[in-house]
Amino acid sequence: MNCPKCQSENFQIEKPCAECGFQGNAPKLAELERLQWLLNQMDGWEELRLDAATLSELKKMYKTRYRDALVGLGLRLPPLTPAEAEKAWVELAHLDALFEKAAEWETAGYLNPEMAGQDPLKAQRAYAAELRERLEEHPHLVILETDQTKLKTISFLLDHVDLLASREWFKSKHEIELVVAPLMEQIVAITADNAPEL
Ligand SMILES: [Zn+2]
Incomplete structure (x- = not known):
């Protein structure tokens, strides 16, 4: 064998x-x-x-x-318990949002050319694959999008922008600003929607 x-x-x-x-x-x-x-x-x-x-x-x-x-x-690793699975589906949704964004950043040419051919999210992808494997037996949990979940996803993305920036995965400060600005705009839009009307 x-x-x-x-x-x-x-x-x-x-x-x-x-x-x-x-x-x-x-x-x-x-x-x-x-x-x-x-x-x-x-x-x-x-x-x-x-x-x-x-x-x-x-x-x-x-x-x-x-x-x-x-x-x-x-x-x-053993399959997850139902409670663990619920958390894992949320985590996986965050990771998928991150992978999608990272692909956009790459296409837009925001990433540091010195790192070409390397995957900035290698560890995150391995972790996501492990979660998927452990979730195989669990019914797919569809996460209802609310302002709350949207804000959590954006904050997850911003944390990873910081992480990637600290490891010099972005071309320059300018690209980091280009990545952060639309995320901040989304936060403003969501929180403005929730503000009590005057
Ligand atoms: Zn071996």
């Missing part, structure tokens, strides 16, 4: 991985290998005229077992 941690070939269950040093409980690894084999087999089952709903149920069942096996080997 391939190393379940780094995917390098020629991994042997009884020995630590030659590449990354990973070593896991042998019976658990053997189970993981069996589940992997079964899931691979199942990809070919579509040609058999099986009932599609049954096949998808079976796949789901063994994917869950596969995931649990990875969690058991410490290779994946």
Whole structure:
């Protein structure tokens, strides 16, 4: 089997991985290998005229077992509890807003050309991927947009502008101003809407 941690070939269950040093409980690894084999087999089952709903149920069942096996080997974090999931959906919505903005900033040419080809949000993207993985079993929580949630998103964005600015990801002070100004305008517009009428 391939190393379940780094995917390098020629991994042997009884020995630590030659590449990354990973070593896991042998019976658990053997189970993981069996589940992997079964899931691979199942990809070919579509040609058999099986009932599609049954096949998808079976796949789901063994994917869950596969995931649990990875969690058991410490290779994946356990799924989130419902309360944690609720928070995570909000976090993920903030992160997605940030990724969208960052793409706009890049297209607009606001980023420091010295950092070309590098991702300023690498860590945030890895974290978002981890959250998505842990949220797989949770129904998608649609976050109702209110002035409150909009303000929270903007403040999240501004915090990240500060962070990126401190790491010199923007071309110059001028670009930082161009990024901050529309966000500040949004805050003013939202808070003005809420101001008591005179
Ligand atoms: Zn490895």
